[in-house]
Amino acid sequence: MNHLIVSLIKCADDAPHGASKMLAEVARLLMPHGVYLLITYGAPKERVPLLNQSGCSWSIALYIMPTPGYLLRMSEGAPQPIMEEVTLTDDGQLPPDYVLKDPESHFIYVCHKLAEKGANCRDTDPGETANSN
Numbered sequence: 001m002n003h004l005i006v007s008l009i010k011c012a013d014d015a016p017h018g019a020s021k022m023l024a025e026v027a028r029l030l031m032p033h034g035v036y037l038l039i040t041y042g043a044p045k046e047r048v049p050l051l052n053q054s055g056c057s058w059s060i061a062l063y064i065m066p067t068p069g070y071l072l073r074m075s076e077g078a079p080q081p082i083m084e085e086v087t088l089t090d091d092g093q094l095p096p097d098y099v100l101k102d103p104e105s106h107f108i109y110v111c112h113k114l115a116e117k118g119a120n121c122r123d124t125d126p127g128e129t130a131n132s133n
């Protein structure tokens with residue numbers, strides 16, 4: 001469901017603002033150390049800046065899962081891992097030498113909300129968020 005919501009927001013007239021607002025609300029509502037999963041076709045260059053917007057602090061683990069058809073064609077019957085963890089660079093991007101095998105892969109972002117005081121969307125005054133709408 002999240003993929004649909006983020007994709008719909010990204011296709012709207014004011015896409016960047018809508019997606020940022022939705023992700024800020026997710027971060028605000030999550031307790032410290034909470035986990036948010038984002039499953040999307042969006043590559044890190046498009047999604048990590050949204051996740052790391054001002055006021056939201058995450059520890060992000062990225063997994064890439066090729067489509068089932070791709071896995072079936074490439075495995076030739078041999079067992080294959082369903083997804084692989086990819087370490088992001090310091091600026092939140094795929095490593096320069098990383099080759100995306102299946103262009104229709106899903107990107108799975110496992111976002112752990114950091115518990116630093118003042119570094120998370122939830123640390124803002126709830127009235128402040130309600131008044132900004």
